[in-house]
Amino acid sequence: MNKKKILVINGPNLNLLGLREPSIYGRKTYTELEDYVNQCAHALGLDAVLFQSNHEGVIVDRIQAALGEVDGIVINPAAYTHTSIAILDALKAVGLPAVEVHLSDPEQREPFRRVSYTALACERRFVGCGFEGYRLALEYLNERLSGRKA
Numbered sequence: 001m002n003k004k005k006i007l008v009i010n011g012p013n014l015n016l017l018g019l020r021e022p023s024i025y026g027r028k029t030y031t032e033l034e035d036y037v038n039q040c041a042h043a044l045g046l047d048a049v050l051f052q053s054n055h056e057g058v059i060v061d062r063i064q065a066a067l068g069e070v071d072g073i074v075i076n077p078a079a080y081t082h083t084s085i086a087i088l089d090a091l092k093a094v095g096l097p098a099v100e101v102h103l104s105d106p107e108q109r110e111p112f113r114r115v116s117y118t119a120l121a122c123e124r125r126f127v128g129c130g131f132e133g134y135r136l137a138l139e140y141l142n143e144r145l146s147g148r149k150a
């Protein structure tokens with residue numbers, strides 16, 4: 001049987017993980033996040049396709065290209081969470097099952113982080129669990145795509 005493919009998108013500045021603000025985002029690097037996501041995907045029998053960009057339009061292009069290529073999307077849109085109707089529209093346009101992840105819990109931070117546009121196109125949201133949020137998102141999509149979740 002073909003493995004289900006999940007596109008895992010990380011937005012602006014997440015490439016700096018481990019290098020700055022460890023009190024909020026931890027000490028592990030973006031490369032360690034990629035390794036963690038790949039391990040979780042492998043354990044679930046999924047194929048993860050990792051993608052990181054600091055540019056809104058590039059993320060929109062990647063989401064559009066995902067149609068017909070992958071079965072679901074995990075996205076941490078980073079700061080674009082709170083601003084990007086373009087990424088929301090792209091997620092809605094492709095109509096793939098999507099899950100939003102945040103390392104921190106944006107609700108517990110500055111008021112401007114309380115709005116998430118992108119969550120409007122996502123079936124679930126995992127916040128404040130660090131790297132583990134990506135595993136929870138992959139587990140959710142795995143069940144969802146195998147028909148065990150509505």
Ligand code: CA2
Pocket residue numbers: 012013014015016017018019020021025076077078079080081101102103104105106113
């Ligand atoms: O908690 C999350 O995962 C966020 O998506 C992270 C974004 C923030 O704008 C969201 O409100 C919540 C910021 C990502 C910046 O990542 C950095 C990593 C290391 C050092 C500096 C920034």
